[in-house]
Amino acid sequence: MDKRRIGEELAAIVGREWVISDPDELTVYECDGMTYQGKALPDVVVLPDSTEQVAEVVRFCDREQLPFLPRGAGTGLSGGAIAIQGGVIVGLNRMNGILEIDLANQRAVVEPGLVNLTLTQAVVDRGYYFAPDPASQAVSSIGGNVAENSGGPHCLKYGTTAMHILGLELVLASGEIVQVGGKTLDCPGYDLTGLFVGSEGTLGIATKVTVRLLRQADAVKTLLASFRTIDAASEVVSEIIATGIIPSALEMMDRHIIKALEAWLHIGYHEGAGAVLLIELDGPAAEIEAQAKGIERICAQHDVLDLRIAKDEQERTLLWRGRKGAVAAVGRITHEFYLQDGVIPRTKLPQVLREVEAIAERNSFVIANVFHAGDGNLHPLICFDSRREGELQKAIAAGAEIMRLCLSVGGSITGEHGIGMEKIDFVPLMYSPDDLEAMRRVRVAFDPSSRCNPGKLLPTTKSCSEANVAYRPHRVEREGLAQRY
């Protein structure tokens, strides 16, 4: 079927104004937050406004054997929302309603296109919030968060998106509409909700999402601690956790980040600081008072250079300002960067960061590190300049080396950005062929003809080549991008 016919058939389902097939307009959809050069245009973008329309679109794709994929805000960082094999992008932005709020039972039912932060804004006055807080939360959609099992700084204490999703309404690749999970915790039968969260749009399209809402903490305390070395800061991280304190955030920035931030925002970090920890506690006031005392003690034992505790909301914002501006600050010191995402056991932080530094030196790069230290989720920013011959390839190779490093210490190739296209070639380094075969059984069970976001999450059995799009990182857009990380 030609593109024009596809557009017409889809227009009959959703209305002409909600079908995009003009090549110029389609360029908006050629990539997501992973701005590779190897972009791909969908044949058509369709913007349904109900579950029934989504199901009809999917059934049409089934009849015509067209690939399709869901897309929310397009802020994903691993290329999960790129139509790598063309076909139909199902944009869920119009399905952005809050269908039900049940505060007494701490539940809400929302549509997938709802922006993450909008949900919190709807309940914050009554003392509740939606916990997953990817840095993109002001723009990214809850459906996208579900697809990628998004994390965020506060997931150390509250867990990633998976912990906050109770049930889903799904349109499967066959066009069937099914309900998985429900409003109660731990529904009987197979945990298909858990299976779909993080499945990167490869098992179907979520059309309704039942989420858990949390009660806001009584009080928050934010501390900023500077140390001479990464080792000292890492030991503090381990000791805090070992004492049983789970901060709501425990973030680390290395000397490159500190330097870039100082040059830009003049935060006033201690001059000798080789690592800064941003530590946030939440809970009953009495509890966090006691915990803060414990953390001060631990910091002192590790020769803290400087320890600041926010006295009010204004100072708290100030302490977070550096962390939130960290990625943008790096944008000021490099032509481009390649942002990695890997996970390691917390206890391996000093060793791994030393080896990342060695990789940087061998390549004459700067690799800056700002990351969720509490759960060992690294975000190295490999700084390079693609105008210099071969440097792009070296940056990619350095990224791969960091991936292998994470794996060698028992870690993982992604903490919160997903596999998408970006990491698909690394998957076989983490899982054996038999382990992958177990995942493939699930994929085939739900998508026997491989048309549901093809080329994502799982390498194909034949080869990984379909995912091998030439890498070309984005030109850094300074400030604008910072919120994503």
Place this chain on the structure above:
Amino acid sequence: MDKRRIGEELAAIVGREWVISDPDELTVYECDGMTYQGKALPDVVVLPDSTEQVAEVVRFCDREQLPFLPRGAGTGLSGGAIAIQGGVIVGLNRMNGILEIDLANQRAVVEPGLVNLTLTQAVVDRGYYFAPDPASQAVSSIGGNVAENSGGPHCLKYGTTAMHILGLELVLASGEIVQVGGKTLDCPGYDLTGLFVGSEGTLGIATKVTVRLLRQADAVKTLLASFRTIDAASEVVSEIIATGIIPSALEMMDRHIIKALEAWLHIGYHEGAGAVLLIELDGPAAEIEAQAKGIERICAQHDVLDLRIAKDEQERTLLWRGRKGAVAAVGRITHEFYLQDGVIPRTKLPQVLREVEAIAERNSFVIANVFHAGDGNLHPLICFDSRREGELQKAIAAGAEIMRLCLSVGGSITGEHGIGMEKIDFVPLMYSPDDLEAMRRVRVAFDPSSRCNPGKLLPTTKSCSEANVAYRPHRVEREGLAQRY
């Protein structure tokens, strides 16, 4: 293949002394904690001591097309470990080692036959514990907890078993050995770990389990509050949660339980008490001090008759004594009981408990309630006497009515006991045919010939009759059974 040959072939894999085929010896395996009359004998029980042996046994079953199922301590309450179609029971009791403890990263790798409490005992001196605490934890195995996604009083705060399992080594129905998940949280790809936890042995056999260990709380505070009515106690439950306090346990007992306990243990509950709450807080001492004050205030606002706070470990044990003896106490006042397990939204507690009472009255039964109020997980004990004509059937019908009641308010047919054989006919009341079909896709993907614990968890498409074994509840064994609930 006849039973003798099956036994011989299996003996060649695990050694003759680890194969049980004598009919008398097999009776030990004819049922689990669900002591239906409709017991079923396996053809053979085999007790492997390694993953490789399990895989060889499963490959043998695959070649011979024999049904098989894993079994731990056999304490499950829904008949999950009964060989309903005969075949091979794979007893995992010899595989009970602790393979690795990594306290710095709060991980352990254990074998499935390890008794739940043994793991905590191995790390408690160093300040850690394994959180899932089914009442059976002194005898039930971690593999069984994984299969049933076991809960327990403290799962209100810490979540059920699924929240504490990071990875699994599995033998699939084909005999392949695969690794799912790993040591890091949120491994990329499909969350097969989450899928297998709670799959009741229908997707394969776990041969290694990577668990999360938690740091013990600094302090614990236990309160016992008596109220005139269930309504008052229920409102207190809702208000505690609404203030943002998550107690580590929040258990309720009704007047039948109170009366039975008083007659037996003379706990000294307030004379006018129609409901008692056992509330436990854990965390930093300062935190729980503040939370206890808040709870006292809420209790006072709801005309608490009596509020006791344990001053020391000894008094704490005393306050728990009633709760732990509750099921045994009911055993003293009835010939038999049928213990149900259902979930409702917390806010529906007063309404549902009133309707449970009405069901009791219509049937001239006593239905006693002791349950995890904090997460709305009911455990009605339907008291009856099967020596009286028709009473067994009436008890079963009352149980079914309670199930439908839970569903009608948006709840679930099981909180922590699993579906097994017991609840299989209720599953279609909770899920539509399409929803069930989605689960079936998963089952078929891993067990295409339906030999992996057949007759459990999912009703077959043809009919549910294979699971319809005549119900005959156990004669109450007083004390002995109490620990299970």
